[in-house]
Structure formats: structure tokens, C-alpha cells
Amino acid sequence: MNERELKKVLLVAGVLLTVMITLGPVCYMLITALSETPDFLRPTKPLTLTLDHLLSVITADTLHLLAYTRNSLLISAAAAIISVFLASLAAYALTRLPLPRKGFFLGGVLALSMFPAISLVSYLFKLMARLGWINTYPALILPYVAWTLPVSLWILVSYFAQVPRDLDHAGRIDGASRLQILVKIILPVAAPGVFSTALLVFILAFNEFLFALMLTTDQASRTIPVGIALFEGLHGQIPWGEIMAAATITTLPVIVLTLVFQRRLVQGLTRGAVKQ
Amino acid sequence: MPILSDRTSSVAPRDRTPRLSYRDRETLTACAFVLPLLLFLAVLVLLPVVGTFWDSLERDVPYLPVRFVGLANYGAILRDPGFWDSVRFTFLFVAVSVPLELLLGLMIALVLNESFPGRALLRAVVLVPWAVPAAVSGRIFELIYNYSFGLANYLLQVSHLSGRPINWLGTKVGAFAAIVVADAWKTTPFVALLLLAGLTGINQDLYAQARVDRAGIFQRFVYITVPLLKPVLLVALLFRTIDALRIFDVIFVLTGGGPGGGTSALSMFAYTYFSSGDFGYGATASVLLFLWAVGFSFVTVRLARFREETL
Numbered sequence: 001m002n003e004r005e006l007k008k009v010l011l012v013a014g015v016l017l018t019v020m021i022t023l024g025p026v027c028y029m030l031i032t033a034l035s036e037t038p039d040f041l042r043p044t045k046p047l048t049l050t051l052d053h054l055l056s057v058i059t060a061d062t063l064h065l066l067a068y069t070r071n072s073l074l075i076s077a078a079a080a081i082i083s084v085f086l087a088s089l090a091a092y093a094l095t096r097l098p099l100p101r102k103g104f105f106l107g108g109v110l111a112l113s114m115f116p117a118i119s120l121v122s123y124l125f126k127l128m129a130r131l132g133w134i135n136t137y138p139a140l141i142l143p144y145v146a147w148t149l150p151v152s153l154w155i156l157v158s159y160f161a162q163v164p165r166d167l168d169h170a171g172r173i174d175g176a177s178r179l180q181i182l183v184k185i186i187l188p189v190a191a192p193g194v195f196s197t198a199l200l201v202f203i204l205a206f207n208e209f210l211f212a213l214m215l216t217t218d219q220a221s222r223t224i225p226v227g228i229a230l231f232e233g234l235h236g237q238i239p240w241g242e243i244m245a246a247a248t249i250t251t252l253p254v255i256v257l258t259l260v261f262q263r264r265l266v267q268g269l270t271r272g273a274v275k276q
Numbered sequence: 277m278p279i280l281s282d283r284t285s286s287v288a289p290r291d292r293t294p295r296l297s298y299r300d301r302e303t304l305t306a307c308a309f310v311l312p313l314l315l316f317l318a319v320l321v322l323l324p325v326v327g328t329f330w331d332s333l334e335r336d337v338p339y340l341p342v343r344f345v346g347l348a349n350y351g352a353i354l355r356d357p358g359f360w361d362s363v364r365f366t367f368l369f370v371a372v373s374v375p376l377e378l379l380l381g382l383m384i385a386l387v388l389n390e391s392f393p394g395r396a397l398l399r400a401v402v403l404v405p406w407a408v409p410a411a412v413s414g415r416i417f418e419l420i421y422n423y424s425f426g427l428a429n430y431l432l433q434v435s436h437l438s439g440r441p442i443n444w445l446g447t448k449v450g451a452f453a454a455i456v457v458a459d460a461w462k463t464t465p466f467v468a469l470l471l472l473a474g475l476t477g478i479n480q481d482l483y484a485q486a487r488v489d490r491a492g493i494f495q496r497f498v499y500i501t502v503p504l505l506k507p508v509l510l511v512a513l514l515f516r517t518i519d520a521l522r523i524f525d526v527i528f529v530l531t532g533g534g535p536g537g538g539t540s541a542l543s544m545f546a547y548t549y550f551s552s553g554d555f556g557y558g559a560t561a562s563v564l565l566f567l568w569a570v571g572f573s574f575v576t577v578r579l580a581r582f583r584e585e586t587l
Contacts, residue, residue: 003493014387015398021380022404025416025461028427032419039425090313097306098299105310112321114573116522118543119566122550122559123327124320146320149313178305207409209525210543214550225411229529240419247412258407262400269466270473 026255033248038240053245065246067220068227072250075137075223076205079144080198086145087152088160088194092182094153095160096168106157113150117210125214135221140212144205151204152197158271159193160186196264199257203265206254224250325566331559338553349560358537359561362545365452366565369541370520373456377516378509380460381467386501388468389475399472406465414529417458421445421530428454448538451531455539458526463519467512474508475501518572522565 032038033053040047057065094102124143125134133139163186171181187194212223222230228250231243258265296304332350335343353359388399405413420427421444429441444450478501486496524543527533533540533548540548542565549558 007493011387011390011392014383015392015394018384018387018398018402021461022401022465024427025413025420026404026408028420029416038419038422041425041427041430045425086312086316089309093306093309097309098303099306099310100303109313109317111570111573112317114518114569115321115325116543116562116565116569118522118524118546119328119562120321120324122331122546122555122562123324125550126327126555127324142316143320146316149316153313178309203407207407207411209409209411209528210547213528214547225409225525228409228415229411229525231415243415244419247415251408251412254407254409255404258403259400262403265403266399266469266473270470 029244029247032240033244035241038244053241054249057242057246057249063231063242063246064220064222064227065249068222068224069250071137071221072206072224075140075144076202078137078141079148079205080202082141083145083148083152083201084156084194084198087149087156087197088182088187090153091156091160092178092186094157096165097178106154109150109153113147117147121210121214124211128215135216135218139215140223143211143215144208147208147211148201148204152201155197155200155268155271156190156193159190159197163189192264193268196261196268199261200265200268203254203258328559328562328566331555332563334556334559336555336559345556349556353557353560353564358540359545361537362540362542362561365539366521366523366541369452369456369459369523370517372452373459374513374516374520376456377460377464377467378512380464381471381512382505382509384464384468385471385475388472402465402468404465405461406463408462410462410525411529413462414458414526417454417461417526418445418530421450421454445531446535448535451535451539455523455526455530458530459520459523462526463516467516470512470515471505471508474505478504514572514575518569521569521572 031040031047034049034051036048036050036052037045039045057063093099094105099105120143128134128139167185167189168181171185176184206223207225208223209225209229212226213229216222216226228243228247231239231246333344333346335345335348384402388395388402408416421429423429423441423443423446426444428444432438432442442450444454482500482504483496486500491499522543523541524547527539527541527544528547531539533544542561546558546561546565549555549561
């Protein structure tokens with residue numbers, strides 16, 4: 001076997017393995033959601049498809065799936081907007097204005113993002129309980145903003161650094177304030193980067209588990225990950241069909257979003273970590 | 277670019293604001309712009325960490341008044357065999373899962389770096405596990421590991437690798453393997469994409485030159501790819517290590533720390549105490565985990581050299 005053939009064999013094997021590993025569990029989730037019983041892999045059990053699980057998790061009020069979805073969407077969207085706006089302000093200052101010790105600033109913020117969530121969550125619980133905010137949206141939005149600010153800042157700094165300074169100078173000459181320059185010139189020019197940062201923060205907040213677990217006590221206030229982790233179903237046992245149906249309905253939109261904006265997300269994820 | 281100094285800027289005498297140079301005013305604006313971010317981080321990250329430190333010095337359990345106990349919690353936790361089990365599990369998990377993820381990630385990155393039909397699609401598909409919440413993928417894997425009808429035992433049986441089904445989540449070794457695999461599935465895409473970005477940065481001329489010098493495919497990998505990828509591999513290693521140290525979601529869903537505390541990673545250990553209302557002891561475990569994570573993150577920040585000129 002010559003080198004070209006060897007390379008081809010390795011490549012085909014790699015592609016097949018990658019596809020099977022990445023999509024296998026997701027397909028398993030889908031099939032279980034559509035299967036009448038979860039034990040369809042048993043040789044004696046034929047696979048019978050049904051939409052019952054999908055319909056029942058949507059219509060059963062006691063499962064709160066729609067409430068989870070609404071909570072998750074609103075909380076993640078609010079966190080993404082606030083996080084990106086605050087990080088834009090800081091990123092503008094770091095790329096355009098004189099500020100002492102910028103490298104130290106960025107490094108310090110990055111270090112904060114590496115704190116384990118468990119070392120914040122008990123105090124946040126006490127804080128939110130004292131404010132009477134347990135089970136409310138701010139109890140999750142505010143920590144999510146703080147938790148995602150370092151990532152937002154790092155990505156936005158790298159995008160803003162690419163916007164030509166001439167645009168700022170033009171704005172200054174026209175008498176625009178710094179805030180106006182940021183909102184009316186930089187943000188529109190860097191819009192693709194700003195959008196991908198917001199999407200990244202949205203997905204991070206959407207997937208977050210520990211804060212959401214500790215800061216909600218009421219079933220209807222849970223987010224999707226907590227709801228699905230603690231899903232009990234309608235009748236005893238582990239209702240695999242319903243769990244997988246709920247998982248499918250709630251994660252499919254995020255998967256589609258990821259597939260569509262894959263290029264932008266990857267750019268955001270790997271920026272900062274890899275020097276271009 | 278010349279910056280206007282105090283002497284060149286003319287402040288009108290009737291101006292009531294204190295005399296500030298152009299640069300000073302710019303610095304003030306800059307401070308105002310970073311203030312909201314700093315405020316958020318101070319109140320919702322730094323304050324909670326300090327609060328947790330403080331909690332670890334207290335006896336804070338249900339039905340009893342909170343009392344300052346100094347380092348008593350630390351003394352107790354260091355004598356707690358459950359805590360050391362949890363430390364052992366966490367470090368063993370990091371030692372096994374991080375190299376596995378780097379290896380798998382490198383494999384996927386090498387595949388994605390080749391040109392073949394459908395590469396763009398595969399690059400998108402690879403990101404799917406990253407997008408699925410860990411709590412959700414945890415439940416999918418819980419089903420995969422089901423003793424009587426899960427996919428894992430089905431594959432073992434079909435491939436004749438094991439005569440009897442494996443009790444994945446009910447034994448310590450099985451649960452450890454189960455958690456490592458479930459976590460690797462979720463986190464490998466990030467590693468792969470990071471390494472892919474590093475691979476695309478390697479000058480292709482080097483490979484062409486090596487081919488001229490008759491270096492084989494494995495030689496090119498060992499002598500060109502690996503050394504040039506080292507900085508990115510290091511960053512991936514540190515990111516993954518810090519993340520793996522604080523693993524929680526997958527364990528909460530898959531085993532809840534069981535069987536018999538056998539998979540109680542440090543975050544899970546602390547959470548168990550928090551959820552039973554023992555905030556002092558939970559905080560003590562959190563602080564110790566925090567110190568380890570911060571140690572690693574200092575190394576990372578040191579390595580992620582900042583080039584101020586790009587700002």
C-alpha cells in the first residue's frame with residue numbers, strides 16, 4: 001500500500017468514525033423519542049414508531065416543558081444582550097482609549113472566568129434568597145451575565161481591534177461622542193463578530209446547569225437543562241420515551257442554530273485561544 | 277500618533293470643570309466604559325468567592341445558629357475519607373479524560389484539516405455535541421448505559437466483546453468509564469476545533485519541503501505537525517484541565533455521585549453538602565477546589581501572552 005492509499009484509508013476511517021461518534025447519541029435520542037418503547041434494541045422487541053411521546057410532553061401541563069422553554073429562551077437572550085453590550089463598552093475602551101495595564105486587565109478577567117462555579121453558587125443562593133429573587137429571572141440572568149462577560153470581552157476585543165481607526169477619527173471630527181462612535185460606527189461595522197459573540201453567550205447560558213439548579217426551587221421556574229435532568233414523567237418508572245422527546249424538542253433548535261452559524265461560532269470559540 | 281498634551285490643549289478660563297488634559301479625560305471615559313463590567317464581576321464573581329471563603333470559616337447548618345469556627349472545617353475535611361475519595365476521583369478523572377479528549381480531538385482535527393467532499397458539512401456536524409446541554413447529553417448517556425436495553429451493552433453483545441452485559445452505572449469502574457466517555461463526547465469538539473485552528477496556521481510549504489526530502493506521512497506528523505502544534509495543544513490542555521477539575525453536570529445526571537460516593541467529584545461533593553443545608557462544610561470543599569483551579573488558571577494566563585500592540 002503506498003502512502004496515498006494509506007492516507008485515503010485513514011481519512012475515510014476517520015470521517016466515518018467522527019460521524020458515528022458525534023451523531024450516534026443524538027440519533028439514539030431521536031429514535032427513542034419516536035419509539036413506542038425504549039427497549040427496541042432487544043432482539044424480541046420490534047421498533048414501532050409513534051408520535052405519542054412528542055405530543056404528550058408538549059400537551060401535558062404537569063410536565064412544564066413549555067415553561068422551561070420560555071424560561072430558558074428569555075433568560076439566555078437577556079443574558080446575551082446585556083453581556084455583549086457591557087463587554088462592547090469595555091472592549092471599546094481597551095482597543096481605543098488610553099487605559100493603564102490593559103494586558104493585566106484582560107488577564108485578570110480571563111482568570112475570573114476560570115473560577116469553578118461551585119465556589120460562587122452557595123453565596124449567590126444566599127444573596128438571591130435574601131433579595132427574595134429565587135425562582136425569578138434576574139436570579140439567573142445576572143450571574144449569567146457576569147459568568148459570560150470574560151468570554152464576550154475576549155472575543156469582542158479581537159473583533160474591535162480589526163475595525164480601522166480611521167472610522168473613529170472620522171466620527172470624532174464629526175463631533176460624535178465616544179458612546180455614539182461605539183453604537184453608531186463600531187458595533188455596525190463589527191456586527192458579524194458581535195452577533196456571533198451574542199450567539200455564543202446565548203448557547204452558554206442556555207446550557208448552564210449548576211446555577212440554574214441551585215437558584216430555582218420551583219418546578220415551573222426551571223430551565224431546560226434542569227427540567228430535563230430532573231424530569232419525572234407522568235407515570236412512575238423512568239419514562240425514557242418522554243425524556244428523549246423533551247430532550248429532542250428543546251435541543252433541536254439549538255442544534256440547528258449551531259449548524260447554521262457554525263463558522264461564526266467556531267471563529268468566536270477559537271479566537272483568543274489561538275493567535276492568528 | 278502624537279497625543280495632545282496638557283500644554284497644547286487650551287482650556288478656556290470660564291470652564292468650571294477641573295483642568296484635565298485631553299489624555300486624562302480619555303482615560304476617565306475609558307474607566308467609565310469598563311466600570312459596568314467590573315461592577316458585575318465584583319458583585320457576582322469576586323464577592324461570592326470571598327463569601328464562600330468566609331462561609332468556610334463558619335458552622336452553618338440547618339436549625340443551629342451560625343457560628344464562627346475558624347479553620348475547624350478544614351481540619352475536619354482533611355480527616356474526612358469521603359473528601360479524599362472525592363479528591364482521588366477528581367484527579368484520576370482529569371488524568372484520564374483530558375489526554376483522551378486531546379487525542380480524540382487531534383484525530384478529528386487532522387481529519388477536518390484534509391480536503392474531501394463534505395468537509396464543510398462535517399465541520400458543522402462536529403459541533404453538535406458541544407451545542408447539546410451537558411445535562412441533556414447526560415440523560416442520553418444514562419439511557420445508553422441502561423443495563424438491560426441500552427446501546428452500550430447492545431454493542432458489546434453484537435460485537436461479541438463481552439459475554440455478559442456490563443453494569444455500567446452500578447459499579448465504580450463502570451461508572452468511571454461511563455462518565456469519562458460521556459464527558460469526552462461533549463467536550464472533544466471544542467478541543468478538535470481549537471487544534472484545527474492551530475493546524476490551519478501551519479505553513480503548508482513545510483510539508484511540501486518535507487515531501488521533497490522524502491519524509492513519510494508519520495514522519496511529517498511527528499517532526500512538523502506535533503512541534504508546531506505544541507502551543508495550541510498546551511492551551512487546549514490547560515483549558516480542558518481547568519474545566520475537567522470542576523466537572524458536575526454529567527455526574528449529577530449519570531450517577532449523582534454514586535455508587536457509594538465512588539464518582540463524587542469535588543463539585544458534586546460540595547453540592548451534596550450545600551443541598552443538605554451544610555453551607556460551611558460545602559464551602560470548605562469549594563474553596564479547596566477553587567485554589568486548585570486558580571493555580572492552573574495562573575499557568576494558563578501566563579502562557580496566553582498578551583500582545584499589547586494589537587490592542
